[in-house]
Amino acid sequence: MTLVRAVGRTMLSSYFVLSGIRxxxxxxxxxxxxxxxxxxxxxxxxxxxxxxxxxxxxxxxALLVRLNGAVQVAGGLALATGKGAGSAPGCWPCRWSRQRSRGTRSGVPAARTRRSTSASSSSRTSACWAA
Known part of the structure; x- marks a missing residue:
């Protein structure tokens, strides 16, 4: 993890931890x-x-607010330490959204077509893979 990412995660997580404690x-x-x-x-x-x-x-x-605060503290600490980053991809909505963004559904690749850019934008023809 880069230094910028580590500092950013810590700064973002501090909001959740402090809000949860409050x-x-x-x-x-x-x-x-x-x-x-x-x-x-x-x-x-x-x-x-x-x-x-x-x-x-x-x-x-009031008890529900306290429970929500506890979840915020736990989530903020997990974000700050980087723990639990691999747990989100395990849930089915996350897997489904990743598959949709890659152009696959149920593990079957979607049909792909090869397109080239216009000659005015580039002298070479480049291939774009579209889902």
């Missing part, structure tokens, strides 16, 4: 902003969650 220590600052979301989201999650899990979902907004 949410853990003083959740009452964030509760008014979080209440409209939790009032709609918690009943919906409890309705669709399995019965074994629905009983463990907290309804207290």
């Amino acid at each position: 949410a853990i220590r003083r959740p009452e600052e964030f509760v008014p902003d979080a209440e409209p979301l939790t009032d709609r989201l918690v009943p919906a999650v409890k309705r669709f969650a399995p019965a074994e899990v629905a009983g463990f979902i907290p309804e207290d907004t």
